[in-house]
Amino acid sequence: MVVSPPPGPVVVATKDLVKTFVVRKDNTLKERIVHFGRRGRAHRQEFTAVDDVSVEIEAGTTVGLLGPNGSGKSTLLKLMGGIVSPTSGEVHTRGRMAALLELGAGFHPDLSGRENVFLNAAIMGLTRAETEAQFDDIVEFSGIGDFIDTQVKFYSSGMFVRLAFAVAVHTDPDVLLVDEVLAVGDEAFQRKCMERIARFRKEGRTIILVSHSAAQVQELCDRGIVLKDGELVFDGGINEAVSALRDVLEGRRVGEKPPAEPTRPVEVTRIEVLDENGDPQKVFRAGAPMTIRLHVHAKHDLPTWATGFSIDTPAGQMVLATNTERLGRELGTLTAGVSTMDFDIQSANFGAGQYFINANASEIIDIDTHVLWQGARFSMAGNETNLGSVAAAITATT
Amino acid sequence: MNTSERFARLADLPFTTTDARGLTRPMRGGKIREIFDRRGLLGLLVRRDLQARYRDSVLGFLWTLIRPVVQFLMYYLVLGQFLRAAEGIPQFAIFLFAGLTIYSFFAEMVYGATTSVLSNAGLVKKIYLPREIFPLASIGAAAFMFLVQVVVLLAGAILFQALPSPVQMLWFFPAVLLILVYGLAFGILLSALNVYLRDVQYVTDVVMMLAMWGSPIVYSWTMVGPAFAQLGLPEWALEVYTNNPITLAVLAFRQAFWGAGTPADYPPDLALRMLVAGVIGVVVLVISHRVFSRLQGNFAQEM
Numbered sequence: 001m002v003v004s005p006p007p008g009p010v011v012v013a014t015k016d017l018v019k020t021f022v023v024r025k026d027n028t029l030k031e032r033i034v035h036f037g038r039r040g041r042a043h044r045q046e047f048t049a050v051d052d053v054s055v056e057i058e059a060g061t062t063v064g065l066l067g068p069n070g071s072g073k074s075t076l077l078k079l080m081g082g083i084v085s086p087t088s089g090e091v092h093t094r095g096r097m098a099a100l101l102e103l104g105a106g107f108h109p110d111l112s113g114r115e116n117v118f119l120n121a122a123i124m125g126l127t128r129a130e131t132e133a134q135f136d137d138i139v140e141f142s143g144i145g146d147f148i149d150t151q152v153k154f155y156s157s158g159m160f161v162r163l164a165f166a167v168a169v170h171t172d173p174d175v176l177l178v179d180e181v182l183a184v185g186d187e188a189f190q191r192k193c194m195e196r197i198a199r200f201r202k203e204g205r206t207i208i209l210v211s212h213s214a215a216q217v218q219e220l221c222d223r224g225i226v227l228k229d230g231e232l233v234f235d236g237g238i239n240e241a242v243s244a245l246r247d248v249l250e251g252r253r254v255g256e257k258p259p260a261e262p263t264r265p266v267e268v269t270r271i272e273v274l275d276e277n278g279d280p281q282k283v284f285r286a287g288a289p290m291t292i293r294l295h296v297h298a299k300h301d302l303p304t305w306a307t308g309f310s311i312d313t314p315a316g317q318m319v320l321a322t323n324t325e326r327l328g329r330e331l332g333t334l335t336a337g338v339s340t341m342d343f344d345i346q347s348a349n350f351g352a353g354q355y356f357i358n359a360n361a362s363e364i365i366d367i368d369t370h371v372l373w374q375g376a377r378f379s380m381a382g383n384e385t386n387l388g389s390v391a392a393a394i395t396a397t398t
Numbered sequence: 399m400n401t402s403e404r405f406a407r408l409a410d411l412p413f414t415t416t417d418a419r420g421l422t423r424p425m426r427g428g429k430i431r432e433i434f435d436r437r438g439l440l441g442l443l444v445r446r447d448l449q450a451r452y453r454d455s456v457l458g459f460l461w462t463l464i465r466p467v468v469q470f471l472m473y474y475l476v477l478g479q480f481l482r483a484a485e486g487i488p489q490f491a492i493f494l495f496a497g498l499t500i501y502s503f504f505a506e507m508v509y510g511a512t513t514s515v516l517s518n519a520g521l522v523k524k525i526y527l528p529r530e531i532f533p534l535a536s537i538g539a540a541a542f543m544f545l546v547q548v549v550v551l552l553a554g555a556i557l558f559q560a561l562p563s564p565v566q567m568l569w570f571f572p573a574v575l576l577i578l579v580y581g582l583a584f585g586i587l588l589s590a591l592n593v594y595l596r597d598v599q600y601v602t603d604v605v606m607m608l609a610m611w612g613s614p615i616v617y618s619w620t621m622v623g624p625a626f627a628q629l630g631l632p633e634w635a636l637e638v639y640t641n642n643p644i645t646l647a648v649l650a651f652r653q654a655f656w657g658a659g660t661p662a663d664y665p666p667d668l669a670l671r672m673l674v675a676g677v678i679g680v681v682v683l684v685i686s687h688r689v690f691s692r693l694q695g696n697f698a699q700e701m
Contacts, residue, residue, distance in 0.1 A: 083526050092415055115449070203400070
């Protein structure tokens with residue numbers, strides 16, 4: 001996590017912002033004429049994408065707009081960028097704004113890389129002289145080399161993105177709007193993007209970013225704004241915002257799919273995370289003991305069974321997993337009904353951040369296992385000395 | 399620039415406000431000033447249109463000339479010689495080409511502008527630009543093609559020794575100005591409507607084809623009066639026909655290049671008629687820009 005300088009003056013402010021769309025079901029002239037007037041009302045549907053959102057964003061902050069699909073976060077970004085006009089309310093902005101265009105939206109395939117650089121820079125508001133001064137830097141950053149005078153239609157998609165990104169970051173923006181574009185390009189290029197964004201933050205520029213990747217947002221942002229169905233549900237520190245986002249996503253999941261009746265012989269119904277006193281906890285300190293209690297439900301008596309768990313980061317990367325078989329424990333008869341199984345971790349050496357616990361249970365491990373995905377969540381705190389998903393005691397010597 | 403300098407500069411800047419009426423910059427001059435400030439971009443967009451058009455073709459810009467020349471030869475031979483329209487019209491070649499040149503300028507402005515916002519969807523959806531810049535850029539490209547044709551026309555007129563007196567050639571300016579006002583008005587309006595209803599571009603195409611025969615381009619204005627009388631149309635029908643801004647522009651443009659014309663070939667008070675049409679055109683332009691401003695707020699969502 002990069003430490004941002006103290007926030008500066010407000011650069012983007014929204015006031016009671018509302019955006020409603022009319023979705024029409026008739027799209028041809030014929031249908032419009034047939035449905036003209038009062039009968040046409042039935043073929044229109046109103047949809048509120050952003051509902052009464054008021055936020056202020058100070059210069060020098062990096063803000064992530066979070067929310068499930070269709071929550072209005074991209075619309076909010078578009079409103080901030082002046083790309084769509086609000087239905088009511090106001091957006092105030094100042095400073096030079098640049099947007100990271102998706103795959104170089106302003107590029108014309110028939111023009112050469114050089115011509116496209118000038119065109120794209122002009123779109124972002126640079127004058128010709130400013131572009132000329134930056135031109136060599138742009139080409140060097142993009143790594144395009146001699147291909148700069150080739151028509152961009154012959155570029156690989158990677159070269160295309162690199163050139164587009166190079167132009168965007170050289171336009172000296174005060175506010176940079178980023179909409180889901182950092183997921184493109186190869187890993188090295190993504191790294192380069194992240195580094196450049198980190199440098200932007202140090203230079204006091206403001207970045208407003210829409211992303212589905214909670215991990216990416218957590219790495220980059222210091223503030224998160226969570227939207228649900230167009231309404232602001234959370235605005236604050238990024239870690240809390242990601243938690244709020246999880247709540248929103250889980251709430252949605254329950255709404256979409258009610259838990260089914262157990263069909264397998266044995267299933268995990270609940271996961272609890274307990275501290276050394278046996279009390280449920282949500283936050284743990286690095287090195288503290290932790291007990292993971294699985295509640296399993298058996299339809300009938302089973303002669304033998306097995307169970308296990310895994311702990312993932314929000315990005316889905318496994319950090320710890322085990323099961324009874326690995327631990328060399330043969331489990332005896334499981335009686336019908338609800339039973340529990342405790343896994344005691346003597347010291348949980350996880351790095352700061354959020355973690356999810358998945359658990360599975362079956363008659364024999366790996367065959368017809370039932371998995372309860374993300375059955376519990378906890379976060380780690382108190383480890384300031386290192387980053388990453390592992391906590392370790394490190395000393396620096398010369 | 400370091401952080402504190404940037405913050406100090408930002409703190410002094412006034413806010414740009416976006417509300418239901420669109421984006422308003424905190425300075426005087428409104429949209430015209432805003433577009434003027436982006437003239438560098440406008441120039442690049444015009445160049446992009448032109449450069450991309452004939453990229454990868456061996457003849458390149460020659461195609462700008464080939465198309466109108468072939469069109470001209472076709473009308474000249476078929477209408478002028480086979481159908482004998484040339485009889486009674488001296489210097490028919492120049493007469494015809496002058497009309498075609500100004501009309502195709504209008505048609506290209508309107509048609510190019512109509513599709514301009516949609517064809518720049520990638521930009522419109524991703525970044526704020528004064529959206530008027532897209533129809534303006536395609537009108538700029540049309541203007542360039544028009545100027546190339548004017549050079550050809552001028553060369554032809556010199557070759558056939560058809561040019562009128564230099565004073566009469568000044569009709570060029572009001573003619574172009576009038577057609578430009580109407581081209582802008584319709585181009586801006588239709589570019590916005592086409593985003594919401596794609597039928598507009600096809601309707602425009604058909605209407606532009608028809609409109610060519612609604613103005614004295616391949617025939618002379620003097621033929622219209624008797625023809626209308628023969629059809630039993632009332633007197634005001636000819637007035638309506640004559641005061642059509644395209645007709646007025648064609649007639650004025652012809653005055654500038656076709657020296658063989660006599661005062662009888664033109665309606666009386668041409669200058670006054672053009673002035674009235676021009677004032678109406680400016681009003682239409684203002685209204686169409688209002689409509690454009692209202693509609694542009696949802697462009698990004700409709701594409």
